Amino acid sequence: MPDSSAVQQRILALTERLHQLNHQYYQLDISEVPDQEFDQMLAELHQLETDYPDLALPNSPTRRVGGTITKQFPTAVHRYPMLSLGNTYSEDDLREFDERVQRGLEGAPYSYVCELKIDGVAMSLRYEHGQLVQGVTRGDGTRGDVVTANVRTIRTLPLALRPGPDQPEDFEVRGEVFMPLPVFAELNAEREQNGEPLLANPRNAASGTLKLQNSAQVAARKLRFYAYSLLTPGRHFASHSAALEALSRYGLPVSDTWRRCANITEVLDFVHYWAKQRHEFPVATDGIVIKVDDLRQQDQLGYTAKSPRWAIAYKYPAEAARTRLNEVIYNVGRTGAVTPVALLTPVPLAGTVVKRATLHNANQIELLDLRLGDLVYVEKGGEIIPKITGVDLAARPADAVPIQYPTLCPACATPLVRPEGEAHFRCPNERGCPPQLKARLEHYVSRRALNIDGLGAETVGRFFDLGLVTTPADIYDLPARRAELVTLERLGEKSIDNLIAGIEASKQVPFPRVLFGLGIRYVGETVAQKLAAHYRTIDALMVASAEEMAAVPEVGGVIAVAAAHWFQQPENQALIERLRQAGVQLAVTGEAPVPASDRLAGLTFVISGVFESHSREELQQVIISNGGKITGSISKKLSYLVAGDNMGPAKREKALALKVPIISETELMALLPSSEDEPAVSEENVIAATGLGSQGELFS
Structure with missing residues (x-):
């Protein structure tokens, strides 16, 4: 058995090396080692932490994947109040601010630091001896929510700082958590395809993400962080600009757009420059x-009751344009949702020429009382x-x-339906509507699903139009049709080689991503991971009832009904069989968890509440590891209802009416052989279930 001190040293060495590689990868765009080597180090660290959990570090790189479940967020008092800044939309107000300074x-000489105001969520981070120990939201400025587990999933945020001679032992970093625009656009595109309401803007998306109870979901949202100030009990630096430079040296992400300005004229030049460039x-x-740079001068200027006198925020006015609505077209998405799009007379807006605008659904058209030919006002949401x-x-x-609004599908003329409680009209012709078929193929080959190199959305759309592929299974017949592919224009031998290699490589994509790639309605990445981890094989999923699926955490009734219906369709069963014959991964690899006992064998449970x-x-x-089964609804056959706080009264009443025993969390644990038999939900299990691991996926 290895000496524990040697194991500890190896864990420290791996942790330090992985932190260094992450800094190079995300801050400097340097990939020093191949992904395979990175994966091997990460896997070794995971194994050591699993075998020696007492030696695992709180800021281990393995924490990036998330997996912590937080039922409620505790609050913490800020050591330094997070005051709001005075706002202005007027350049004259900026000049008056300068006169007050x-x-x-x-009359003493002074200078300013100008920084872009990131539209995100203010965050306070505490570092002790170079280690991240706490993340707290702004809250009311005096007290905020502790969201440390969620903050640890932010890939660009160092969990352990690079040491430096001027680094304080205990300090706070203030900054902004945000969702990058490409990530926000991708998230909304997926929500639109799934018929879900679009998120209003990146700020709201980031705020909602930080409040998710499951940090694995937070990790999937790819939030980012920019630091904008450093706070210590004493004055550690002479100026704000020196503190920003120190934060960068420590490895914290600082936007390189900030500038030191000698006077208000240079400040206004900065404002004018970014009025256009920010787009x-x-x-x-x-x-x-805009902040006074010298920290002693900040102290001299002081504060009002609500904000510092040495800083101000200039906000760009919302840009709007007036143009004509010429036509409305209707796009059909992967799930059949029909989305209206306004075609406009082109008009400049916020750095681009706008020709189209989303109308979301029929309700929005009715609410705005739109008519063809109207002059309309257009803004950019977020x-x-x-x-x-x-x-x-x-x-x-x-x-x-x-x-x-059309009554027939604009693509296949099938009568549209509008399910009760939904905003979108839908085309129910899943098997014959060309846009739906093409969109499902594009989804299957997308980066977050099978990620087939050489087969992007444009190419797969072209193959669909040519009749070469209509289902994901057809993709795996393409290598055998090479002679046919070489006759196509703009598709050379090298492109075909890359395509065939990409198809072959997709056979090793983990089962959770394959399940996500199937495009089952409501089954996003997180739900696919949960279902794959619970059932482990596609065969087990295919025979599961909607009631059984609904009992899987974070799945729920609506998702379960849609998934069970999908698996019951003969066409989908045939698709799965063809994928199986092609060699696609349809099961979670590795050994299944060893049951702790059979103490709960033959018993079924419903879990409800907090x-x-x-x-x-x-x-x-x-329950599962001790032989029991989980179900989603209460019936006479149910063995126990495990009741927590805030359980719905309807379940309790039904259980009482059917004389189903209602037990507490403590009483459930008393049914087990001992507390030692209780399995832990480890980071290793989460990573194994999600199929994430490479430097470009787990930390991208």
Whole structure:
């Protein structure tokens, strides 16, 4: 058996090396080692932490994947209040601010630091001896929510700092957690395909993500962080600009867009420059923050009751444009959702020329009372997605035509349906509607699903139009049709070789991503991971009832009904069999967990409510590992209802009416042989279930 001190040294060495590689990869765009070597080090660290859990470090690189379940977020008092800044939309106000600073400093020379105002969520991070120990939201400025487990999943945020001679032992970093624009656009595109409401803007998306109870879901959202200040009990640096430079040396991400300005004229130059350039920045911004640079001068200027006198935020006014609505077209998505899109007379807006705007659904058209030919006002939601916000009724032409929402699918003429409680009309022709078939193929080959190199959306769409592929299984017949492929224009021998290699490589993609790639309605990445981890094989999933699936944590009734219906369709069963013959991964690899006991064999449980010592997922794992079964509804055959706080009264009443025993969390644990038999939900299990691991996936 290895000496524990040697194991500890190996864990420390691996941790330090992986932190260094992550810094190079995300901060410097340097990939020093191949992904395979990175994966091997990460896997070794996982194994050591599994074998020696007492030696695992709280800021291990393995924490990036998430997996912590938080039933409620505790609060913490900020050591330094997180005050808000005074805002202005006027350049004249900036000049007045400068005059106040000049008077307050009694004519002494001073300078400013200007920074882009990132449109995200303010966050306070605490580092002790170079290690991240706490992350707290702004809250009310005095007290915020502790979201440390979620913050640890942010890939660009160092969990352990690079040491430096001027690094304080205990300090706070203030900064902004945000969702990059490409990630936000990708998330909304997926939600639109699934018929879910679009997120309003990246700020709201980031805020909602930080409040998710499952940190594995947070990790999947790919949040980022920029630091903008450093706070210590004493004055550790002479200026704000020196502190920003120190944060960068420590390895913290600081936007390189900040500038030291000698006077208000240079400040206004900075404001004017970014008024246009910010639209090229891959992060949502809504203004400029201006701060007096010298920290002693900041102290001299002091504070009002709500904000510092040495800083101000200039906010760019929302840009809007007025243009004509010429036509409405209707796009059919992967799930059959029909989305109306407005075609506009081209108009400049926020750095781009806008020609189209989303109308979301029939309700939005009715709410705006839109007519063809209307002059409409267009803004960019979160400065990303153009949207129509109103109509110039005074300019409405007398012959403006009311918009009639189609009753037939614009692609295949199938009568549209509108399920109860849904905003979208849908085309139910899943098997014959060309846009749906093409979109499902594009989804299957996408980066987050099978990620087939050489077979992007454009190529797969072309193959579909040529009749070469109509289902994902057809993709695996393409290598045998090489002679046919070489006759196609713009597809050379090298491209075909890359395509065939990509198809072959996709056979090794883990089962959770294959399940996600099948495009089952409501089954996103997280749900696919949960179902794959629970059932482990596609065969077990195919015979599971909707009721059984609904009992899997974070799945729920609507998702379960859709998934069970999908697996019951003969066409989908045939698709799965063809994928199996092609060699696609349809099971979780590795050995199944060894049952702790058979103490609960033959018993079925419903888990409902919030519990003191365990998450619902942990209780489910306890029951399953001891031979029990989980179900989603209460019936006479149910053995026990495990009741926590905030359980719905309907379940309790039904259990009482059917005389089903209701037990507490403590009583459930008393049914087990001993507490030692309770399995833990480890990071290793989460990673094995998700299939994530490479440097470019787990930490991208």
